[in-house]
Amino acid sequence: MNVYSDSNYTVDFVDEGNILRFGWKDGHESMNYEDFKESCCNFIGFGFEYGAEKILIDVRNFALQLPPEFPEWQKKKHHPRYKKLGIQKVVYLMPEVAVDHSKKIEKDEHGFELQNFSDETLALRWLNTSLFEGGEMNSNIY
16 A cells, blocks of 8 residues: 655555565656665555565665765664564665665574565565564575
C-alpha cells in the first residue's frame, strides 16, 4: 500500500512481513544533499506510524552524487532511528554490478542486519526468512 509519494521518491508499506519500502523516482538527482537527508528521515517516520520491522530501499536507479560525509551521517544520525524503531533487517536493492562492492552489516554492529541484492525476489525472501530455523542457522535461504 502506498503511504507517501512526492516528486523524488515513494514509500510503501507491505503488510505481509511488515516491510517499509522506499524507492527513488526518476528525476531525484536534481535534489540537493539537505533534501536527500530530509527524504531519508521522512521515510523512516512512516516506519514508526505503520510498525515496520524490516526495510527495503530500492536504489537501482539512484543517481544523486552523495558527499564524503554521508556515511558518517548515516551511521550517527540515520541508523540509530532504525534501531529505535526496532528494525531487524534492511535490504538495499541495487544494480548487480554494485552488490559485490557493497557492505553487509551484521546485527550486532547496528542492531539490525543489512544485505544487498540485485534480485527483488531474493531480497524479499531474505527479509521474510528467519536466519534461525529449527534452532540452527539456515545458510541456504537465498
